[in-house]
Amino acid sequence: MMPRLERRGEAALIVLDRPEALNALSFDIVRALGERLDEVATSDARVLVITGAGERAFCAGADIKELRHRDLVAQKRGAELGQQVFSKLDTLPMPSVAVINGYAFGGGLELALACTFRLATANAKMGLPEIKLGLIPGYGGTQRLPRVIGEARALEMILTGRTVDAVEAERIGLVHRIVDGEPIEAALDYARAFTRYSLPVLGFARDAVRRALDVPVHEGLKIEADLSTLAFRTADAEEGMAAFEAKREAVFRDA
Numbered sequence: 415m416m417p418r419l420e421r422r423g424e425a426a427l428i429v430l431d432r433p434e435a436l437n438a439l440s441f442d443i444v445r446a447l448g449e450r451l452d453e454v455a456t457s458d459a460r461v462l463v464i465t466g467a468g469e470r471a472f473c474a475g476a477d478i479k480e481l482r483h484r485d486l487v488a489q490k491r492g493a494e495l496g497q498q499v500f501s502k503l504d505t506l507p508m509p510s511v512a513v514i515n516g517y518a519f520g521g522g523l524e525l526a527l528a529c530t531f532r533l534a535t536a537n538a539k540m541g542l543p544e545i546k547l548g549l550i551p552g553y554g555g556t557q558r559l560p561r562v563i564g565e566a567r568a569l570e571m572i573l574t575g576r577t578v579d580a581v582e583a584e585r586i587g588l589v590h591r592i593v594d595g596e597p598i599e600a601a602l603d604y605a606r607a608f609t610r611y612s613l614p615v616l617g618f619a620r621d622a623v624r625r626a627l628d629v630p631v632h633e634g635l636k637i638e639a640d641l642s643t644l645a646f647r648t649a650d651a652e653e654g655m656a657a658f659e660a661k662r663e664a665v666f667r668d669a
Contacts, residue, residue, distance in 0.1 A: 415467075416446040419453060424609055425602055426459035426508075433468035439521045440477040441492060448499035455506050460609040462506060463601045464529060465513040466522075472513070472538070475520025478547070496521060496553035500528040507613055509620065511605055513597040514538045514589065519577075524553040527562060530620065533604060534580040534589040535597055541577040561627050563587050612650035612666040618642075 415431040428450050430437040439447075454462050466472040484492070503510050512526035514534040523540050526532050534540075542555045550556060551572065560568035563586050571578070583589045593600035608616060618641040626634045645651055649669040657664035 416443060417450050418467075419450045421459070422463070422598065422602060424460040425605060426454045426457055426462045427598065428454070428462065428464045429467050430465070430473050431467045433466070433470065435477070436471035436474035436517055437466040437468070437522070438474045438477045439496075439525075440480055441495065444496055444499050444521075448502060451499065451502040451506070454508075455502070459508055460613060461508050461605040462503075462510040462529075463513060463598060463605070464510060464525070465515055465597055465601070469516060469537075471517040471522070472515050473519075473522025473525060474517050475522050475543075476553075493552035496524070500525055500554055503528040503530075504624065507617060509605075509608060509616060511601045513593070513601045514540065514580075515597045519543055520551065520555075521553045524551060524555045524558070527558040528554060531604070532589040533591050533593045533597075533601055534583055536580055536592060536594070538580040538583065538589070538592075539577050540579075540583055540588060541575060542572050543575040543577070545573060545575040610666070612648065612654075613668045614648055615645050615650055618645050 418429040418431050420427040420429065428447070430439075430443070432438060432443065481489075481492075509530040511531045511533060512529040514526055514532060516535070516537055516539070518526055518538065518540045520542060523542055526540075542551045542559065544551050544555075551559075556568075556572060559571065563571075567586055570576070578586070578588065580589065580592050584592050591604065593604070622634075622638050622641045625637050629637070650666045653666060654664045
């Protein structure tokens with residue numbers, strides 16, 4: 415089954431819907447996921463939530479059967495496809511939240527790493543086990559994991575292929591929070607902490623933080639100054655400051 419795209423109020427919801435295969439990612443599913451992300455990008459949703467169907471897995475990773483007996487050109491194109499699709503999450507106009515319900519291995523964890531926020535249910539298990547197959551992560555894991563948990567911990571996870579549970583994942587910063595109850599509702603509740611703010615300004619903040627680790631501090635400060643100036647030019651900034659002075663709740667218009 416291809417990923418489902420639904421709407422829950424102000425949230426777009428993508429469900430990886432292949433529970434009989436622990437929501438594993440075939441190349442067709444990766445392509446379909448890219449199409450779903452393009453649809454979300456042009457919607458008026460204020461947040462994207464991504465999760466897996468069933469209670470066992472968010473996504474168990476790539477469909478290993480598809481990876482065998484392919485030449486080097488096909489293998490490289492496969493890696494580039496996954497990277498290109500997952501990178502769409504960086505450019506969405508709204509933040510994204512991955513709800514890791516159960517297993518998130520290989521490409522599944524790489525998908526979660528590409529999201530703005532990661533939540534985990536108590537039964538979540540995460541890892542990049544490619545080394546056990548004589549491989550390394552190819553959908554962005556070697557680049558995003560060290561940015562999230564640091565080089566030392568990332569090297570250990572990638573070079574040993576070991577699994578971490580939800581408690582350890584929260585402790586090392588791999589996930590932002592362990593959630594109880596129905597996973598999608600937990601994600602929607604979490605998202606309410608930021609969806610009431612201006613989407614353009616949230617985008618400026620995401621961009622500034624994301625670029626912080628890619629450039630020296632003096633260059634990052636220039637980026638921050640530019641984006642901060644752009645934020646001041648929005649109508650939402652004027653509304654936010656006026657509301658503060660009037661001691662009332664701001665009503666942002668995404669303008």
